[in-house]
Amino acid sequence: MTGAPLLEARGIKRRFGHVTALDGADFAVHAGEICALIGDNGAGKSTLVKILSGTDKPDNGEILLDGQPVAFAAPTDAQAKGIATVYQDLALAPNLTPAANLFLGRELLFAGWRGALGFVDRRTMRMRAEAQFQRLGVRLRSQHVSVASLSGGQRQSVAIARAALWADKVIFMDEPTAALGVVQTERVLDLIRQVRDQGVAVVLISHNMPQVLKVADRIEVLRLGRRVARFKARDATIESLVAAMTSGLAVEGAS
Amino acid sequence: MNIGWRKIGTASSDVAAEEGAPRDWSRLVGGGWVFLLLIALIAIFTILRPTQFGSSFNLSNIAVNAAILLVLAVGQTFVMIAAGVDLSIGAVLVFSSVVAARVMLMLAGDQGGGAYGTTNASLGVVVIGAVAAILSGALWGALNGFLVAVARIPPLIVTLGTLGMALGGAQILTGGIDVRAVPELLVMGLGGVGLFGLPNLVQIAVLTAILGAIVLHLTRFGVHVYAIGSNSEAARRSGIRIAQRLIVIYAISGGLAGVAAIMSLARYGTTTIAGHAMDNLATISAVILGGTSLFGGTGSIIGTVIGVFIPIVLLNGFVIIGIPPFWQTVAMGAVLIISVFTDQLKRRARERA
Numbered sequence: 353m354t355g356a357p358l359l360e361a362r363g364i365k366r367r368f369g370h371v372t373a374l375d376g377a378d379f380a381v382h383a384g385e386i387c388a389l390i391g392d393n394g395a396g397k398s399t400l401v402k403i404l405s406g407t408d409k410p411d412n413g414e415i416l417l418d419g420q421p422v423a424f425a426a427p428t429d430a431q432a433k434g435i436a437t438v439y440q441d442l443a444l445a446p447n448l449t450p451a452a453n454l455f456l457g458r459e460l461l462f463a464g465w466r467g468a469l470g471f472v473d474r475r476t477m478r479m480r481a482e483a484q485f486q487r488l489g490v491r492l493r494s495q496h497v498s499v500a501s502l503s504g505g506q507r508q509s510v511a512i513a514r515a516a517l518w519a520d521k522v523i524f525m526d527e528p529t530a531a532l533g534v535v536q537t538e539r540v541l542d543l544i545r546q547v548r549d550q551g552v553a554v555v556l557i558s559h560n561m562p563q564v565l566k567v568a569d570r571i572e573v574l575r576l577g578r579r580v581a582r583f584k585a586r587d588a589t590i591e592s593l594v595a596a597m598t599s600g601l602a603v604e605g606a607s
Numbered sequence: 608m609n610i611g612w613r614k615i616g617t618a619s620s621d622v623a624a625e626e627g628a629p630r631d632w633s634r635l636v637g638g639g640w641v642f643l644l645l646i647a648l649i650a651i652f653t654i655l656r657p658t659q660f661g662s663s664f665n666l667s668n669i670a671v672n673a674a675i676l677l678v679l680a681v682g683q684t685f686v687m688i689a690a691g692v693d694l695s696i697g698a699v700l701v702f703s704s705v706v707a708a709r710v711m712l713m714l715a716g717d718q719g720g721g722a723y724g725t726t727n728a729s730l731g732v733v734v735i736g737a738v739a740a741i742l743s744g745a746l747w748g749a750l751n752g753f754l755v756a757v758a759r760i761p762p763l764i765v766t767l768g769t770l771g772m773a774l775g776g777a778q779i780l781t782g783g784i785d786v787r788a789v790p791e792l793l794v795m796g797l798g799g800v801g802l803f804g805l806p807n808l809v810q811i812a813v814l815t816a817i818l819g820a821i822v823l824h825l826t827r828f829g830v831h832v833y834a835i836g837s838n839s840e841a842a843r844r845s846g847i848r849i850a851q852r853l854i855v856i857y858a859i860s861g862g863l864a865g866v867a868a869i870m871s872l873a874r875y876g877t878t879t880i881a882g883h884a885m886d887n888l889a890t891i892s893a894v895i896l897g898g899t900s901l902f903g904g905t906g907s908i909i910g911t912v913i914g915v916f917i918p919i920v921l922l923n924g925f926v927i928i929g930i931p932p933f934w935q936t937v938a939m940g941a942v943l944i945i946s947v948f949t950d951q952l953k954r955r956a957r958e959r960a
């Protein structure tokens with residue numbers, strides 16, 4: 353990747369009592385790339401993502417967005433700056449339609465008196481949602497059924513489309529395909545590529561090494577709360593990734 | 608595998624776009640069969656006893672019987688769609704009616720002068736009494752909402768607690784004796800017949816249902832009610848202020864119990880301290896019959912309207928036909944169980960899909 357990182361973390365420390373989850377971790381992601389964040393269980397991946405998305409705060413260290421230092425007091429701060437997270441199950445309201453979910457908490461109101469009375473403009477929301485799904489190649493049988501009646505992959509797609517609608521900078525995805533079958537996983541990976549191609553930086557946490565090699569442009573490896581290696585995906589092998597994850601073999605790859 | 612993409616903005620899809628929940632009319636009216644059941648009941652009773660059941664007197668009687676329950680059930684619908692429950696509404700109704708009756712009595716003075724058991728209070732006094740009832744109801748509701756949302760006590764426990772407090776409070780205020788002196792203006796006016804020859808109580812209920820449906824199905828607040836009931840964690844992460852929303856939701860339920868309190872005073876000309884113990888169960892079963900899920904996230908006001916009418920039509924029809932009215936209670940129990948059972952079947956079918 354060329355140019356300065358879009359989002360960068362420097363020397364992030366985070367302790368929970370005696371546990372040091374992050375011990376001076378660095379991380380960087382560029383616009384228009386899929387960056388896989390990998391590491392063994394407990395390496396600190398989720399903690400790092402929480403800090404970078406405003407859900408948690410670091411004890412120490414610096415976060416730079418577009419080269420400027422930023423501090424997120426709450427997830428809404430990060431969201432306001434174009435950073436979103438796709439949670440595994442928790443982010444959708446199953447009884448609502450896909451469109452209502454895309455606009456959850458950000459409902460569009462009519463202009464004028466109807467808006468002043470709080471009336472929602474469902475039609476515009478639905479049309480924008482359809483446009484968003486079409487843009488990303490998400491196929492839904494109907495816009496009018498509830499999210500609960502969609503398949504797991506479709507649900508994940510709705511969640512990603514929703515993040516992509518509001519985040520124009522960075523989207524974090526913590527194991528987005530963990531619960532999906534082969535075909536559905538393939539669809540979601542296609543969708544992630546689509547999102548990347550819109551110019552957004554995608555950070556993908558995954559334990560599935562073949563998948564990481566297939567979809568990521570770059571890979572950063574965490575071990576015991578520190579970044580121990582960076583790879584270009586095309587230069588990496590499963591063996592080299594596993595070696596970095598387990599022994600911390602510091603291969604500061606040419607990235 | 609590739610399933611067609613629905614074209615943007617076709618005329619047929621625009622209708623559904625105005626709906627809150629997914630476009631599924633059968634869900635909207637409690638799986639359809641509850642609506643059919645109501646139609647069937649009306650048809651059967653009309654055929655069996657056309658002159659008695661179908662008389663305008665009887666129909667207006669049915670509507671008046673449904674009116675107070677419907678106002679309560681509209682509030683219960685909001686609460687249950689948000690995955691809560693309000694057991695306190697009957698007790699809050701009693702408390703609010705006692706407060707209103709006392710306030711009106713105090714302001715009108717004890718001079719009597721009306722017909723037996725009524726006072727000559729002016730319109731201003733009646734209005735103040737109504738405001739007092741709605742305010743006291745809304746305050747009880749806000750307390751419920753606060754305890755549910757902020758103290759995070761389960762709604763079942765919170766509203767069971769406030770049920771006891773409101774009912775006990777009403778008994779303390781009155782020494783357990785109903786306030787029987789109610790403004791004549793209220794009983795004759797609000798309790799009488801108004802526009803289009805419709806009883807005023809029915810008009811209030813219709814208005815409440817329409818307003819409730821507009822707020823629930825067309826406004827941002829309504830969307831949030833569904834979202835909170837559907838997945839409160841998702842709603843929270845989306846930036847919806849859940850605590851504030853829940854307090855308003857329960858305050859709506861309490862406030863409508865205040866409205867029902869005034870309606871009850873107008874209808875019976877006295878507070879009815881002992882008369883509302885079953886209101887919570889009656890409204891809960893009406894709301895569930897009407898297609899609102901026990902688990903929150905789905906439901907509609909029109910469904911609740913149907914759910915309110917079924918037990919009332921059933922009782923009325925049984926009385927007219929000469930079936931002992933106790934059978935209505937039995938039939939209602941069965942209908943309720945069947946409706947929850949079908950709700951669960953549908954949920955399971957949907958989750959398998």
Ligand SMILES: Nc1ncnc2c1ncn2[C@@H]1O[C@H](COP(=O)(O)OP(=O)(O)OP(=O)(O)O)[C@@H](O)[C@H]1O
Pocket residue numbers: 368371372373391392393394395396397398399400
């Ligand atoms: N809220 C917390 N309180 C205490 N310890 C925590 C907390 N969050 C994380 N930790 C600890 O910090 C370390 C890093 O956890 P983290 O969840 O970030 O790892 P991870 O890389 O996401 O692991 P996994 O692959 O299993 O998801 C772990 O030892 C974990 O037990």
Ligand SMILES: [Mg+2]
Pocket residue numbers: 397398399
């Ligand atoms: Mg994790």
